[in-house]
Structures are given as structure tokens and as C-alpha cells.
Amino acid sequence: MNPKHENRLANETSPYLLQHAHNPVDWFPWGEEAFERAQNEDKPIFLSIGYSTCHWCHVMERESFEDEEVARLMNEVFVSIKVDREERPDVDHIYMTVTQAMTGSGGWPMTVMLTPDRKPFFAGTYFPKATLVNLVRQVRDRWQDQRAELIGESDRIAEGLRQYLERSAPGDLPNDIVATAADSLMESYEPQYGGFGSQPKFPTCLNLIFLLRAADRTGKKEHADAALRTLRAMRHGGIFDQVGFGLHRYSTDVRWRVPHFEKMLYDQALAVMAYVEAFEFTRDPFYRRTAEEILEYVERDLRDEPGGFQSAQDADSEGVEGKYYVWTEGEIEQLLTPDEAKRAKRAFQTSPNGNYADEASGRSTGTNILELSQISHDEYTKLQPVREKLLKARYKRVQPIKDDKVLTDWNGLMIAAASQAGASFDEPRWTQLAKGSADFVLAKAKTDQGLLHIYAKGRAKGEGQLTDYAFLIWGLASLYEATFDVAYLRQAKSLAEEMIQGFWDSKLAGFHMVREGTEHLLARPKETYDGAIPSGNSVAAYALALLARLTGDAKLEETARKTVRAFGADLAQRPTASLGMVTAHDLLAGGQEVVVVGEPNDPATKEMLAQLRTTYSPRKVVLLKTPSNSEVLAGLAAFTSDLSAQDGKPTAYVCRNFACELPTTSPFKARSLLERAAK
Known part of the structure; x- marks a missing residue:
């Protein structure tokens, strides 16, 4: 930080933007002031998009944006805009699409040159200082001498971009789409170490959930084996924080050994879902333990005091990537007793000379990334006091x-x-x-005008986008099934109606990323690609299908079906690009509804619910009707209105696509009926 400089980012709440508030570059946030300045001064726009825990964003800032010479040149040539991609995923998506189209790849920091009316004419990612200086000079010369040609290029790019981002490709999915998608995904499976592709390897936990469900649907054991092997390999690898728990962003090598060390909230969430799914599929406590370890990390390190979850933890400390997480054997020996140190070095596979080499230079750092060896459950239990000592020391x-x-x-x-x-x-x-986060978000980010996207520095802001609605609906529907508090089901249904009202494409179907009238955008994208985060359309389709099964609302189900069909032609050709959408289609193809009628604190009711939850039936929903909630529940899920307890005992109604078996008061009979309905 240079205290003699302060730009307009000093008034922002984003940690990423605040990191750049004292750069000598005259940064603007995305907004009207910047665009007016570009028009009035007849300058192109330098758009830089990143996020606070991005390693190469830090590098480019140190090399270029903190440099007086570079800043002087940029301020002369451009109006410069900084965007936090997590605050404005719409802006990020539009210009990342451009970057990938123009360069064949993408990443952050993203660097895009625009005309004053926001049309792109150049795109790239990270540039070293010398390259950036040369690039800025070239753009200056073209803006002065070849303006008409450059603007013509930007017009063509912008029009093609608009058509691409707002398109639909409707079609019906073939009956075997789940099997086809799973087989297609398996073509890139790497059997030696698990995962998909070579390197870098990303967790892609949504894909692992899909493979387990595909195995359940098709009976192909190899699909489940691939998912389970990958989940085990990730837990044992350096991509998993063996001391503090939680998953790092990705592995730079094929063996899951050397991670890119940042930790993202969404990766933790999707990993928990995958390990929970694996536990339900196998009943193997290894997967439960791993899910709970990740949750322990989130609860300890990412939970905001009022109840919400913070976004991410950086890869760097003291300007060095991974420094916080790596160990020398000398440090381990100094902190632990001789027996403990011996156990730790063996369990975490350390080396006296270190196993971690600098990514850029390839030179050994003398430090170790900890990996977990294949040890017994008893040995793992004995390792916990050692791990806790290391964690306590690491916090210092x-x-x-x-x-x-x-x-x-x-x-x-x-x-x-x-x-x-x-x-x-x-x-x-x-x-x-989960409840703490839900209550926080509903209190702080839900307004009469709709959801807000961000809560930071004591205030909520930013118009909610499709993912805000879709992901929160999914969360609230899941929370209803965990608590049976009908208030969460009511909130989920209300948000679903708002989402359809505000984001639905009434002409071509599917959901836009932003509401109509969102300012300063070249297009209203309709995103379906499931990357590190599932797309808004994938989750919207899934959440609406889930909510339709919980409530019996045929309109919600029809909207979910129309969403899948809106992109069906593309899905049929490239199903692995949107496995979340295929998972939604799978849920729409048939599932089970179970209504338990009884007192929530009755041990017999609890036993009924416990038996129902021990069956792997990923397309089921469970509702609880009690004397105190029956009227409200009937208003949300009319099909429950006539269901009653038999002989004064907790009673289960097991249904398949709302056609119910005869009620039963036996928990074991209910489980058997569910297993039969799930086949």
C-alpha cells in the first residue's frame, strides 16, 4: 500500500477493490462515472477483473499497478476500471466469454480493453510489466491512428457476443442421456490417481455426485468406483489441508499433491455435498468423517460472527504462495514429542529435504506439503492430538x-x-x-425489492442475480428437509416465484443471468456451463424440480422442464458441459415423495425418519406433517392435506410421482417401500 495515493476504490466494500485503493493507477469501480469519463475524455477503457484471493492478481498488482511508471502511462491512455468478479459475476461472465473466444483460454486477472461504450477489442489475462507497458503503447497508437478499424472490430465482437450469450438451443433430451453423459465423462477419467484429465486437476465435485446418481440409475458400477476413488484420493492428497481441513482450489499436478492453496467457500460446499452423497451411497464412515472435517473448517474459519459464511481464504501469506500451509521436518520435531513427530512424519509423508518445489522456478523450497498416508482408522484417531498441536502452532x-x-x-x-x-x-x-446462515441471509439480503447479492462492511448491496435466487432456493429447500420448519419451505417457494418473474425468458425459455434493465451490460447472458460453480440455469432447474416434488406444484415442475428443454440440443451434444442440468433432468424423470405424519419429538417419529434416511434414494424428498404445522403445510403442499396418522402412531406415506402406497406405521416397512419405489 502506498499512502500517498488514494483512488475511488477507497469507498468500496469489496476486499479485492480495497486492495487496489492505494495504487497510483486511477481506478474507477464499474459504473456510470467511469463510462462518462471515458466518453468525455475520448479514452478507451482498461478493464481489470479479479478477486481478492487470486495469486496472479497479487503478482500483477505488485509488478505493474503499484509501479509509478506503469500507472502514469495507464492514466494517460485509459480510464481504468477494477471489478471484483465475485461482486459482479455478470460482468465477469460477459468478458470472460470474450477472452476465451479471442485467446482460446481464460483466467484471472482478466485484462480487457473496451471502447467507451463497453465493447471489447482486446482481451487477455496476466501480463508481466514489460509486456503490459508495450501493450498499452500499442493500444494508444491504434486508438489515435486506427480508430475506425478498431471500433469496427469491437462492433462485430459485441454483436457476436450478444447473440451467443442470449441464445437458446431447444430440444428434447434422449431417454439415455444420463448413461450417455456418464460414459462421456468417463472418457476423461484418470484411473491411476482419480479425477479427470491430467493437470491441473480440479475437484469437480458436482460431476462426482452425478456419477454416483448415474450408477444408481444405470447400475454401472464403474461410474460409482470412479467417483469414490477420486473422493478418497482428494482427501489423502495435498489438495486437502491435512492440519486445518478444507479443500484447496485445485491441484497443479496429476497426483493431487501440490495445490494452488487458496480456499473458496463454494468448493467446500460442493465437496461436502459429494462426501455426503458418497456416505449415503456406501455407508462408509470415511466419507462422513471427511464431510464433517470440511464443515469443521468452514465453521471455525469462514463463519462470519452473525452467522453468514465468508467467501474465501488467500493462497498467499507474507507474499509467498502456500507459506502458511507447508512444514519443515525441523518445525514438526520442535513442536512435538519424539514419538509424535515420528507418527506425524510417517502419516503425512514428509521428507527431510522437503517435497515442495517452487511452481515458477522448480527449485526445492525445503518444505513439505502434507499428504495423508493410507492408515487405519485407529491410527488416524491417534493422529488427532498431533494434528491439533500443529494447527495451534500454525495459527501463530x-x-x-x-x-x-x-x-x-x-x-x-x-x-x-x-x-x-x-x-x-x-x-x-x-x-x-445451515440455519444460522439462512437466517442471516434472509435478514440482511432479502428486501421488498428482491434479493441483494453481497453483505460486506455492515451493509448489503448489489442487485441479486440468478445464482443468488437459485442457490438460495436450493439451500432453503434442503434446510426444510433437515429441520421440517415450514418457514423455510415458504421462503423457498416465494423466492422461486420471484426468480421466475424477474429472470425468465418468456420468448425462448430458460433464465437470464440478470434482470431486464440491468445497467451497463452488453447482453443478458443465459449461462448453462457448469464450471467450478454450477450455472444458474442448472441449479434453477434442479431447485425448481426439488421444490415441485416437495410441494406438488405443477407450475414449478413445468418451468423446470422448460428450462432443461431450452438448452436440450446443446445438452444432447455436450452433456458433460452441464451435468447439473442433466442431474435436474434425472430428478424430473421420476422420484419419491415421503410424508411422515407424527409428533416431531416422538421417538417413533424419529425412528421412522432415521430409517428413511438410511436408504440411498437421491431423488426422494421427505416432509413431516405435525399437528402444529398441518394447516400451513397443506397451504404449501396441498397433496399432504388428507394424509393422517394411523391408529395414533407416526405414519409414513411413500409415494412415487405422487402415487402413494398404503400408509404404514412400521419404520422398517416404510424403508422397504422406499427402496422398492426408488428402483
């Missing part, structure tokens, strides 16, 4: 910064994940974790 190091903004959509994912864990494990701790 300079910690990576945290991006403390609370994002509505990412919190929605974490609410869904913690709710699923709480219900599956019958663990109130995780249900309460």
Missing part, C-alpha cells in the same frame, strides 16, 4: 487474508451442503450451521 503464523464479504449465492450452496449433512448424519450441529 501470519495467516492468509480472508475475503470477508458474504455472498448470497455461495451461502445458498453452503446452506444446502450443511443441511444435507445435518439430515444425513442426524447431526444438529450442521443443521444449526
Whole structure:
């Protein structure tokens, strides 16, 4: 930070923008002031998009944006705009699409040159200082000498971009789409170490959930085996924080050994969902333990005091990537008893000379990334006091910064994940974790005008986008199934109606990313690609299908079907690009509704629910009708109105596509009926 400089970013709440508030570059936030300045001064726009925990964003700032010479040149040539991609995923998506089209790849920091009316004519990612200086000079010369040609290029790019981003490709999906998608995904499966592709390897936990469900649907054991092997390999690898828990962003190598060290909330949420799904599929406690370890990290390190979840933790500390997480054997020996140190070095596979090499230079750092060896459950239990000593010592190091903004959509994912864990494990701790976030988001980010996207520095702001609605609906529906509090089901249904009203494409079907009238955008994208975060359309389709099954609302189900069909032609050709959408289609193809009628605190009711939850039936929903909620529940889910307890005992109604079996008061009979209905 240079205190003699202060630009307009000093008034922002985004940790990423505040990191650049004292650059000598005269940064503007995205908005009308910047665009008017560009028009009035007849300058092109330098658009830089990144996020607070991005390693190469930090590098480019140190090399270029803090440099007086570079800043002087940029201020002369451009109006410069900084965007936090997590605050404005719409802006990020539009210009990332441009970057990928123009360069064949993408990433952050993203660097895009625009005309004053926001049309792109150049795009790239990270540039070293010398390259950036040369690039700025070239743009200056073209803007002066070849303006007409450059504007013509930008017009063509903008028109093609608009057509691409707002398109639909309707079509019906083939009956075997689940099997076809799973087989297609398996073509890139890497069997030696698990995962897909070579390197870098991303967790892609949504894909692992899909493979387990595909195995259940098709009976192909190899699909489940691939998912389970990958989940085990990730837990044992360096991509998993063996001391503090939680998943790092991705592995730079094929063996899951060397991570890119940042930790993102959405990765934790999707990983919890995958490990919960694996536990339900196998009943193997390894997967439950891992899910709970990730939740422990989130609860300890990412939970905002009022209840929401913070966004991310940086890869860097003291300007060095990974420094916070790596260990020398000498440090381990100094902190532990001789026996403990021996156990730690063996369990975490350390080396006296270190196993971690600098990514850029390839030189050994002398430090170790900890990996977990294949040890027994008993050995793992004995390792815990050692791990806790290391964690306590690690907290005394300079910690990576945290991006403390609370994002509505990412919190929605974490609410869904913690709710699923709480219900599956019958663990109130995780249900309460989900409830705290849900109550916080509903109190702070839900207004009479709709959802807001961000809560930071004591205030909520930013118009809610499709992912805010879709992810939060998913979270609230999942929380209902964990708590059976009808208030969450009511909120989910109300938000679903708002989402359809505000984002639905009434001409071509599917959901736009932003509401109509959102300012300063070249297009209203309709995103379906499931990357590190599932797309808004994928989750909207899934959440509406889930909510339709919970409520029996045929309109919600029809909207979910129309969403899938709106992109059906593309899905049929490239199903692995949107496995979340295929998962939604799978749920729409048929599932089970179970209504338990009884007192919530009756041990017999609890036993009924416990038996129903021990069956792997990922397309089921469970509702609880009680004397105190029956009227409200009937208003939300009319099909429950005539269901009653038999002989004064807790009673289960097991239905398949709303056609119900005869009621039963036997928990074991209810489980048997569910297993039969799920086949």
C-alpha cells in the first residue's frame, strides 16, 4: 500500500477493490462515472477483473499497478476500471466469454480493453510489466491512428457476443442421456490417481455426485468406483489441508499433491455435498468423517460472527504462495514429542529435504506439503492430538487474508451442503450451521425489492442475480428437509416465484443471468456451463424440480422442464458441459415423495425418519406433517392435506410421482417401500 495515493476504490466494500485503493493507477469501480469519463475524455477503457484471493492478481498488482511508471502511462491512455468478479459475476461472465473466444483460454486477472461504450477489442489475462507497458503503447497508437478499424472490430465482437450469450438451443433430451453423459465423462477419467484429465486437476465435485446418481440409475458400477476413488484420493492428497481441513482450489499436478492453496467457500460446499452423497451411497464412515472435517473448517474459519459464511481464504501469506500451509521436518520435531513427530512424519509423508518445489522456478523450497498416508482408522484417531498441536502452532503464523464479504449465492450452496449433512448424519450441529446462515441471509439480503447479492462492511448491496435466487432456493429447500420448519419451505417457494418473474425468458425459455434493465451490460447472458460453480440455469432447474416434488406444484415442475428443454440440443451434444442440468433432468424423470405424519419429538417419529434416511434414494424428498404445522403445510403442499396418522402412531406415506402406497406405521416397512419405489 502506498499512502500517498488514494483512488475511488477507497469507498468500496469489496476486499479485492480495497486492495487496489492505494495504487497510483486511477481506478474507477464499474459504473456510470467511469463510462462518462471515458466518453468525455475520448479514452478507451482498461478493464481489470479479479478477486481478492487470486495469486496472479497479487503478482500483477505488485509488478505493474503499484509501479509509478506503469500507472502514469495507464492514466494517460485509459480510464481504468477494477471489478471484483465475485461482486459482479455478470460482468465477469460477459468478458470472460470474450477472452476465451479471442485467446482460446481464460483466467484471472482478466485484462480487457473496451471502447467507451463497453465493447471489447482486446482481451487477455496476466501480463508481466514489460509486456503490459508495450501493450498499452500499442493500444494508444491504434486508438489515435486506427480508430475506425478498431471500433469496427469491437462492433462485430459485441454483436457476436450478444447473440451467443442470449441464445437458446431447444430440444428434447434422449431417454439415455444420463448413461450417455456418464460414459462421456468417463472418457476423461484418470484411473491411476482419480479425477479427470491430467493437470491441473480440479475437484469437480458436482460431476462426482452425478456419477454416483448415474450408477444408481444405470447400475454401472464403474461410474460409482470412479467417483469414490477420486473422493478418497482428494482427501489423502495435498489438495486437502491435512492440519486445518478444507479443500484447496485445485491441484497443479496429476497426483493431487501440490495445490494452488487458496480456499473458496463454494468448493467446500460442493465437496461436502459429494462426501455426503458418497456416505449415503456406501455407508462408509470415511466419507462422513471427511464431510464433517470440511464443515469443521468452514465453521471455525469462514463463519462470519452473525452467522453468514465468508467467501474465501488467500493462497498467499507474507507474499509467498502456500507459506502458511507447508512444514519443515525441523518445525514438526520442535513442536512435538519424539514419538509424535515420528507418527506425524510417517502419516503425512514428509521428507527431510522437503517435497515442495517452487511452481515458477522448480527449485526445492525445503518444505513439505502434507499428504495423508493410507492408515487405519485407529491410527488416524491417534493422529488427532498431533494434528491439533500443529494447527495451534500454525495459527501463530501470519495467516492468509480472508475475503470477508458474504455472498448470497455461495451461502445458498453452503446452506444446502450443511443441511444435507445435518439430515444425513442426524447431526444438529450442521443443521444449526445451515440455519444460522439462512437466517442471516434472509435478514440482511432479502428486501421488498428482491434479493441483494453481497453483505460486506455492515451493509448489503448489489442487485441479486440468478445464482443468488437459485442457490438460495436450493439451500432453503434442503434446510426444510433437515429441520421440517415450514418457514423455510415458504421462503423457498416465494423466492422461486420471484426468480421466475424477474429472470425468465418468456420468448425462448430458460433464465437470464440478470434482470431486464440491468445497467451497463452488453447482453443478458443465459449461462448453462457448469464450471467450478454450477450455472444458474442448472441449479434453477434442479431447485425448481426439488421444490415441485416437495410441494406438488405443477407450475414449478413445468418451468423446470422448460428450462432443461431450452438448452436440450446443446445438452444432447455436450452433456458433460452441464451435468447439473442433466442431474435436474434425472430428478424430473421420476422420484419419491415421503410424508411422515407424527409428533416431531416422538421417538417413533424419529425412528421412522432415521430409517428413511438410511436408504440411498437421491431423488426422494421427505416432509413431516405435525399437528402444529398441518394447516400451513397443506397451504404449501396441498397433496399432504388428507394424509393422517394411523391408529395414533407416526405414519409414513411413500409415494412415487405422487402415487402413494398404503400408509404404514412400521419404520422398517416404510424403508422397504422406499427402496422398492426408488428402483
